[in-house]
Amino acid sequence: MSTDLEQFYEIFFEESSELLADMETCLLRLDVNSPDLEDLNAIFRAAHSIKGGAGTFGFTDMTEMTHMLESLLDKLRKGELEVRSEMVDAFLKAGDVIKAQLAGHRGEGQADPTVAAAVCEELKRLSDETQAPAKELTNPATNTETVQVEAEVEVSTIDDSSKLTYSIEFSGSGMSDATLENLFANLKQLGSLENLTPANVIDLCKLKITTDKSEEDIWETLAFVVDPATLKIVVDTLNKNETIAIEPEEMDSVSIDAKSIVDEDEFLMTDMPPAPGYGFFPGAPAAPKDIDDSESSLNSPQQQSASISKNEAQATLNKSSSKANAAAPAPASETSSIRVSIEKVDQMINLVGELVITQAMLAQTASQFDPVVFEKLHSGMNQLERNTRDLQESVMSIRMMPISFVFSRYPRVVRDLASKLNKRVDLVK
Amino acid sequence: MAKTILAVDDSASIRQMVAFTLKGAGYEVIEAVDGQDALDKANIHKVNLVLTDINMPRMDGLKLLELLRKVTHYKTIPILMLTTESGDEIKAKGRAAGATGWLVKPFDPKRLLEVISKVIG
Numbered sequence A: 001m002s003t004d005l006e007q008f009y010e011i012f013f014e015e016s017s018e019l020l021a022d023m024e025t026c027l028l029r030l031d032v033n034s035p036d037l038e039d040l041n042a043i044f045r046a047a048h049s050i051k052g053g054a055g056t057f058g059f060t061d062m063t064e065m066t067h068m069l070e071s072l073l074d075k076l077r078k079g080e081l082e083v084r085s086e087m088v089d090a091f092l093k094a095g096d097v098i099k100a101q102l103a104g105h106r107g108e109g110q111a112d113p114t115v116a117a118a119v120c121e122e123l124k125r126l127s128d129e130t131q132a133p134a135k136e137l138t139n140p141a142t143n144t145e146t147v148q149v150e151a152e153v154e155v156s157t158i159d160d161s162s163k164l165t166y167s168i169e170f171s172g173s174g175m176s177d178a179t180l181e182n183l184f185a186n187l188k189q190l191g192s193l194e195n196l197t198p199a200n201v202i203d204l205c206k207l208k209i210t211t212d213k214s215e216e217d218i219w220e221t222l223a224f225v226v227d228p229a230t231l232k233i234v235v236d237t238l239n240k241n242e243t244i245a246i247e248p249e250e251m252d253s254v255s256i257d258a259k260s261i262v263d264e265d266e267f268l269m270t271d272m273p274p275a276p277g278y279g280f281f282p283g284a285p286a287a288p289k290d291i292d293d294s295e296s297s298l299n300s301p302q303q304q305s306a307s308i309s310k311n312e313a314q315a316t317l318n319k320s321s322s323k324a325n326a327a328a329p330a331p332a333s334e335t336s337s338i339r340v341s342i343e344k345v346d347q348m349i350n351l352v353g354e355l356v357i358t359q360a361m362l363a364q365t366a367s368q369f370d371p372v373v374f375e376k377l378h379s380g381m382n383q384l385e386r387n388t389r390d391l392q393e394s395v396m397s398i399r400m401m402p403i404s405f406v407f408s409r410y411p412r413v414v415r416d417l418a419s420k421l422n423k424r425v426d427l428v429k
Numbered sequence B: 001m002a003k004t005i006l007a008v009d010d011s012a013s014i015r016q017m018v019a020f021t022l023k024g025a026g027y028e029v030i031e032a033v034d035g036q037d038a039l040d041k042a043n044i045h046k047v048n049l050v051l052t053d054i055n056m057p058r059m060d061g062l063k064l065l066e067l068l069r070k071v072t073h074y075k076t077i078p079i080l081m082l083t084t085e086s087g088d089e090i091k092a093k094g095r096a097a098g099a100t101g102w103l104v105k106p107f108d109p110k111r112l113l114e115v116i117s118k119v120i121g
Helices: A004-028 A037-057 A060-077 A085-106 A115-129 A129-141 A145-160 A177-189 A215-224 A254-272 A301-307 A310-326 A342-366 A377-397 A410-421 B012-024 B035-044 B061-069 B088-097 B109-120
Strands: A162-172 A191-195 A203-211 A230-235 A278-280 B004-008 B028-032 B049-053 B079-083 B101-104
Touching: A004 A410, A004 B012, A037 A115, A037 B012, A060 A085, A060 A115, A060 A177, A085 A115, A129 B028, A162 A215, A162 B109, A177 A191, A177 A203, A177 A215, A203 A215, A203 A301, A215 A230, A215 B028, A278 B088, A301 B004, A342 A377, A342 A410, B004 B012, B004 B035, B012 B028, B012 B109, B028 B035, B035 B061, B049 B109, B061 B079, B061 B088, B079 B088, B079 B109, B101 B109
Parallel strands: B004 B028, B004 B049, B049 B079, B079 B101
Antiparallel strands: A162 A203, A162 A230, A191 A203, A278 B101
16 A cells, blocks of 8 residues: 655644744743753654654655754753753754755745754754763762663673674665765764765665664664665674673673663564564564564563552543543544644635625615514524624634734744844843 | 554654554554543543554653553553654663554554554454
């Protein structure tokens, strides 16, 4: 079955515009001295959603920008970095670039790739330059025992596992030099990269990377930038046999928590799907039978999810059930709002306008008849007038926009102006 | 009788694309906009498979997974994670919460159907 993804573009554009507006609102109200975690999460989710959609629908320029945005935001919300005013400026600029890219895909102008590259570079710089102090910060303040153990295990895993070499092939068709350079830079962060692309071939990119990261990590780095359909990642068979599993004896000194993490890591490394992009957990409920279930005894979901008691879950479900039952029994896929094009609403308003005029003409004609003799006609005309007025008001209310739509633009204007003039301005609402 | 799939994603475009693809392949689809909405709908309709995004407002996919697995009907039903994060950390969390498997975004409709057919035919 083939699905024409173009039919979902318009909804993606609208959704992204709304997410960008929400992101800007959150950014503008963010207090850099004491940032609200919920605001940071909301900004991250917006970038994350746009990235997901852009990747699915093939808007690679947007995925690249949102990926950079998301990486820095993730560090902020996890407390690995501190929010600074220049970061907020960079986020706002990135939002502007994504808006321009969105407009470009809509056929309403064209985004400037040099501006996009500059903002990407700035986000990367902000993310990189503060990496060292961030590590210092996390150690004394937030470490629990488990986190410390996990860190030790991570080091052991890296020390003890040999690196793998992967051959990567994808189509570079339509990708700018800047995008490719950025992609190569990202891959170099995973391990040593070798570019094997023949000089006379333009479309096909061939790379070889030696890394201790998993195939999934490479896939993740590439999938949002290149067309997944053309992407091939193959483990170099010469190196594959050299893989050394982590010896359990070497892990004796670590606690049970750490053991389970190692088992999990080992499991995940050996459970790579034949085609990257999806996979199943052996032993998980309803997992396909043909996958290796030798690891099924490890970390059973029921054991691991002990953080939520059965009672709590049932209570939540009952609560949601009673809430759902209290509401009118709506069809399953119904949502609280639907998207309708403005043209259709405007057409409805015009038709109602015509109806109001017709009703007024009829009322005037009917007023010439004797109200005693034509009592029923007058009664019907009064009813028609009431219904017409109600209908007109309802339709007009559909077309109404919140007044905040106008005033919500002021905080950004004031911020940009204050920044440009180097003045401190408080906008009083 | 057509099998029913609960598709959970806060992104309307992804949700509609998934629903359109699955309906085209003969499945019945129920859409939910976040974990809480999914929990409400999963309680009313006993679906054959749950396909959930991870990063969502109100209730994320991992919490939804944990809560669904406590309910008798959903103990053995396949639940797949649909996520943009494909690192080992998120997979370990998903597995711990009771996921059957994962599908990384971006994906094409063909791959989605391939994964679904592996678990519910």
